[in-house]
Amino acid sequence: MLEGFNSQASTFAADVDQALYINLVFSIILAVSVLGPMVYFAWKYREKNVKNENIENFVHHTGLEITWTVIPTIMMFILFYYGYSSMKSIRTMPDTSTAITVQVEGSKWKWRYEYPANANGFVHKVGGAYTKAIKDENGKVIEKGTMGRSALYVPVNTNIILEMTAPLDDVIHSFYVPAFRMKEDVVPGRKTKQWFNSADVGEYDVECAEYCGTDHSYMYSRIVVLPKAEYEAWFNSSEDTPKGNYLKSGDAVLQQHGCKSCHAIQTDKILVGPTLNTRRLTKEQVLDVINNGQNKLGYAMGAMPAGLASGADAEKIATYVAGGLKGDKPASFAACSSCHGEDGKGMFSTAPNLVEYDVDLLRNVLKNGKKGMIGTMPAFPYVSEEEVSAIAEYLKSVK
Amino acid sequence: MSNSSNSGKSYLEAGETHYAIGHPKSVFMQWMLTIDHKRIGLMYAAVIFVFFFVAVLVALSIRIELFAPGAQLFDGDSYNQAFTLHGVIMIFLFIIPGVPAVFGNIIMPLMIGAKDVSFPRLNWFTFWLYIFGALIALSSLWTGNGFADTGWTFYAPYSLNTNTNVITTLVAAFVLGMASILTGLNFLVTIHRLRAPGMDFFKMPLFVWGIYATAWIQLLATPVVGITLILALLEKMFGIGIFDPSKGGDPVLFEHLFWIYSHPAVYLMILPAFGIMSEIIPVFSRREVFGYRTIALSSASIAGIGYLVWGHHLFTSGMSDLAKTVFSFLTFFVAIPTGVKFYDWVATMYKGKIILTTPMLWALGTMITFVIGGLTGVTIAMIGADIHLQDTYYTVAHFHYAMLGGVVFLLFAGLHYWFPVMFGKMYDEKKAKIAFYLNFVGFNVLWFPMFIAGYQGMPRRYFDYLPEFQIYHQISFFGALIFISGLAYMFYVLIQGMKHGKPSGTNPWHATTLEWHLPSSPPPLENHSKVPYVDFRPYEYHHGEPVVKFDYKTMKRID
Amino acid sequence: MSHEYVPEIAVDRDGKKHEVQGWQGDFYGGKLGFWLFMLTEVMMFGAMFLVLTYYYSLHTQDFLDASAHLNRLLGGTNTVVLLFSALTMGLGLLKMRTGDVKGAKTMIWATIILATLFLGIKGVEWTEEYTHGVFLGLDALQSGNEHSRPFGQILFYGMYFTMTGLHGFHIIIGIGLMIWLVKRIDAGKVSPHHHILHFNIALYWDLVHLIWVFVFPYFYMIGAGDVTGGAIHGH
């Protein structure tokens, strides 16, 4: 998503955009006030047009000089004011009693979030540096390893305060959320703060904006803004991830569990571990690696940590990986495949290839049907929005 | 130094120079040991453009890498070294010495009627110090664990932790800083002491004012970064923890010390470049400059205010909100004298006769690009906006518009303008104009899309990026290709001019300042055969003709 | 530059003559240049004092403790030595101006001896500190081991060695310059009429002692109220 200015997902984003807008208008006025006359003079007094005796040495004009000092100065004061007031709305911390305070730790090259204890005394720790899973003597996982699962789950319309720091032996990072227009450095040995309040349920990118070395470009995380009930349910559980339908495709699950931070998905490149772009593993094998970890292929990193995902998520991932990284086919697609083929690529003289269809087009055709050269596509007016997007997602992945 | 003959031979001819040591016979050694400011300036130019070329090739590889998401040429680590190399060369080896070392050396003494700078031997020493620093910088490419990967800003604690060759790079930056200080010192004394009789401060050409303001920045700001680099070095070697948080130090202090120098440094780059603009505009408008005093004094006030605004690089560093507010407020005040300069230049064109020669085209083109660069600087001086835009491509586009579209473009303008003084020949005007248009278009296609990408949240120093930004990077890549062709063509035209150009005569542009009133072109050793008495302002035109005329034998006014 | 420089004359429109200032033999230019150079030194040490002040405000007690362990007796002696050397240097310049070349040379030699004495005392001091384990690169000034001192102290000593080291380096350069000066005097290149070199070296020496005048109280005296003061105690 082009989050930088297509969405204003935090309360203060509008203030920042207003400041930028005023700046744009002023900049255009100032630029025209310099470049307009320049271009005009260059044309009006061009060599051919001017006789030497018409040249005038106009070297001083107090009125003009005062004008072009004072007016821009006033404009600068106005811009300063808007810069200042938007800074105020970004930087004025809400009352801690009405806010959720999350501890954020940035380290090479991961984000980690630690929540206050919930009603059951359980502390959610999400993401962060790699730690090995702790197992009992039978090899059963007692405590899960952590790596990469770094999404910050927050409820909608709530003040969230982030108290940020980096480990002492680490370097400076910067927690940047373009969709929220917010950024603050994360400095080892210091505690910096920022806050936000988002009114839009959805997922937003977090980027590291202070150069921090090798994987600076991969130091992403996500902020997932959940409906309040969903958030509460998750927060009071000891689950890794919230239940709910906000994640649609297998790919997003991979992303969320941080598999991508070690495994290439699209290419055959070897990152920390081998590429997952392979069909040679069965679902069971993949599930086994996810549950128990593995350390036999001799990668520098050594082991693949155990227990990065569990339960339904693990199943979903395993299916996805074993299926050659194609979106899992939604049940409702059965209705389509009778005409469009198992893979949606169309059947000769029965139905066209659907692969290029995007969500909007699909929705339209499904709701209204379509009459074309080959025959008639019936309308399916009762398909749910989720199903439309699941189908679209699937089609995208088989392309 | 016994040889002070003024036989009218050009300073470029064999034997026509003074030496630091001895009296070498070979032409090569004559150049190596020369203390003639013009020759030293030319040598700077040659070396600087070679470095520019290297950094440009690195820039091109950066653009190729960014052509698509994922790894093309580089992995993360080598990309990090690439942009560090690009930044370090461009800043420390190319643009900071840039205008002062080349035109400050070649032209400034001619302009004030001096026979050389105040300390010609020091000047020679400084040049070799610069070369020495450059060699240290380059040596780190092949020694140790490869070139530094810290970015040109060397932020602690990253620069303390990384195992690449940061030490060598820091030493190099320190040595280059020394060279810069000594150049500034030399120019300050020269301007104070060696002006031709009668030329008071307000009769100096505006380029000299630019060099003068710059020299003060070189002198006062560079030692601070020098000592900062030394402290970082000691830190790396002995680990006393000045900037290292794991030992109790404060990394943000490093940022402050770094920018206390490096912000004034950006004005150190632009002020002499503005000086070039102030020379070209009146000459090709064939009239006196508008607001001479305000242009001169605005240089001084930009240099002065420029010391107080370094904090605008730290708006997201965790600095206190009060400090941010003060720094932001002060930053806006730099824009005002800059604006005054621009209005004065435009007013200079009013009722003049605009002659669109290549230098004038470059100057007018720069007005457009620098206004964009400067006004986007004002955008990020707004704290709220900068919190969003800091360390994104918006900032990257801002400083390329300011440095490339401001300083480098004006350097090129100067290169065309003073070409006859330096070589006594003329390049092909028509071809040079084509080169300008290619550059101008290429430059804008290259950098304008980056404002939009940055606005949407594309962070800088990323070798891989989200696919959404691809389109901007691709447009930018094509811009880079056009720009490259333009630059290559421009240098081709200039080199052709150097070799086969028509003799230009001493004053082909009908200009008024003293560097155009020399006995020959290129000028002889020790410049003006006789120093004129200066009782006139620098740009005196009457009805489009220069007012002041000299009898070149006696250098007396004959108008 | 064996022959005397003959200034050129520029003539204005009224036929008045004006002397052109050449770069050769420009006494005031040389002086100005050197003053400017001194200014860069001030900026450099100034920046370090700034760093020091900043950390002093963060780790005041550590700084006071560390300062209390410096050897104020040797430091104080050195201050006196340096003040005297500034005096001899100044007297030397006065003598040069009044034409007493021989007296000037004696004074320069006296300065050189005092400067060497300063370095000697400094050496004794550093050795003493070294034997107590307090030196750049030794365990006590490295965090994270059993001997390490508190962070503020590490920083204090780190800056102490850096700055006194840099100052000592300036003294060594100064001695070199003075020896060179004596040679130039012997060769007749520096004379009562042409003593810019002497002047600048005297100026340089003034700055070197001026910096010490700041270094001394800053490092040695801030912890002087502490009764445990005196020589460094090992742990």
Ligand code: HEA
């Ligand atoms: C030649 C170099 C140069 C110049 C001249 C400038 C000029 C200015 N710069 Fe820029 N800047 C850099 C080089 C330069 N800069 C570099 C290299 C960096 C990044 C370093 C890094 O992080 O790697 C940077 C970064 C930078 C930042 C920090 C961004 C960040 O990291 O978040 C800021 C913030 O305030 C800033 C502001 C300004 C301002 C206000 C000016 C002003 O001086 C501009 C004044 C000019 C004009 C305003 C235009 C002309 C005038 C008019 C059209 C008249 C009317 C207008 C008015 C009166 C407003 N610059």
Ligand code: HEA
């Ligand atoms: C003077 C300063 C200067 C100049 C001129 C340039 C010029 C260019 N820069 Fe530069 N750039 C910096 C200073 C400069 N840069 C700095 C300081 C940084 C920050 C580094 C950091 O983050 O630490 C930076 C960062 C930077 C980045 C961001 C990297 C990142 O953050 O990930 C990029 C990306 O595209 C880039 C690209 C370019 C390009 C394409 C050009 C082009 O415009 C150059 C194109 C020019 C040509 C293509 C000319 C070719 C010329 C010839 C072929 C002629 C041959 C010459 C002779 C014969 C003598 N630069």
Ligand code: CUA
């Ligand atoms: Cu973390 Cu960049």
Ligand SMILES: [Cu+2]
């Ligand atoms: Cu700045």
